[in-house]
Amino acid sequence: MGEITDHKKEQLVMEWYEAYYKDIYRFIFFMMGDQQYCEDFVHDTFLRAYTSFERFENRGNVKTWLFSIAKHLVMDEIRKRKRRRIFPIFSSEQDIPSSFNVEQYIENRDTVERTLKAIQKLKPEYRLVITLKKIEECSTKEIAEILGWSEAKIRKTLSRGLNAVRKKEVAEGGGHYEQTF
């Protein structure tokens, strides 16, 4: 295969952007719990996809590759935040960011906020697996590829994570969650 031109590379990355923007944005939002970093991290995810294009093997899955880049960015930031004592907004008293399209489920706003808060209080590993599985609807195999874990580890982490969400929801008088999948 000949060397891909910069123009072609840009074209491909921008196509990926159009196709996966929403997924990557939502993943980063669920992981970080605030919008402040979303814009930067979405930008950085696709820019990194462009700069390390050569490392992407065509036989791989673009979606899992993009998620794995985003995952590295957010996990780095979470480690830094832990040191700086910065916590996601949903651990405090704040609402869903106003620029999100919440109108369509305004009636369920309380439920959504409560669940988001519960997810934000989880360990990052639980948050990763739950977001990828329950929100982004990745298969266990895809999650294994993104995180570099075994499928068994993913099943176990997901089960424990869902259990933790359920406990937090129950503690706050909220809804119910399935414990396994």
Add this chain to the structure above:
Amino acid sequence: MNKHSNENWELLKTISPPEEQKNRIRNRLISSIRTQRPAKRNYRIFELKNLVLTALFLLISAGLLFQLQAKNQISDETGGHQAGSYPDFTWELENVYSEKTSNGYVFYEDGSPEQIGIAEKVTVKRRDEIIKSPGMNVKETMENFPYPTTLYIEHVKMMDVSLRYNFFIQAGKETIHFSFDYPKLEYAEIFQIIASLDFKKPEPYKHDGLLYVAHGYGTLPFPVGLKPIEIKGDTETYIWEHGSKDDYRDYIEKIKSTGGYKETNSDGLSYIFESANGSQIVKVSLIGKEITYEFSYPNREE
């Protein structure tokens, strides 16, 4: 039960970012991608150009560097002090020294070749450009500091830097921009430098009482003048060299007065505070000159 749970997840899936943000990021991304290219192309051109030009350039540079080094040998590596045509200034943090550059000064920590900060004289236009850069987030006016000082915290996503503290200091007619990288320097050290700056002309304002600052995005006030001993996980230990018992009392009152923390327990040496929203508990203890902060987060699973 499962139906209810599935409905919850379905609701969460409907969260989607706004279109205008997508357009904004798209434009930014295209611009970033295109700025990557010329750099590469130039590099190729540089590689292909004849080596004679490169060698000539290196020869001239080496000569200039040699001359500069000879000229600056005496004055340019004094820890805590700088002089010259630049505003003369000193600070009180012995492990940090600076070196002069064509634009101003670069700061280093003893024993490390890594740059930890800079100082440069800036015009109003340049200051505004820096302030408007996308990573700038927090603006704060530093109360009772030696010179009128405004702090801007910048988010930096580098392997070894997460926040850059930008200070704009008005020294007479000059505006000096200082920036320091966290965690290359700890918060306490960054504030120690800025709070002890002395440009001689004009003379610094000397505040009678203690100066207080927040570390990172926390709301807990810390006194200026702490020397980090160990900052590990949720425990931080500092030496408070000039902190007297009266100062400690003043400090405890300061924490209470912020309204962000309420005292839940104390034995005269240690005080336990709970943040207003209950998400953070901090135990502050002073033993001799050693002040320790133990943080815990009752609502956090991690």
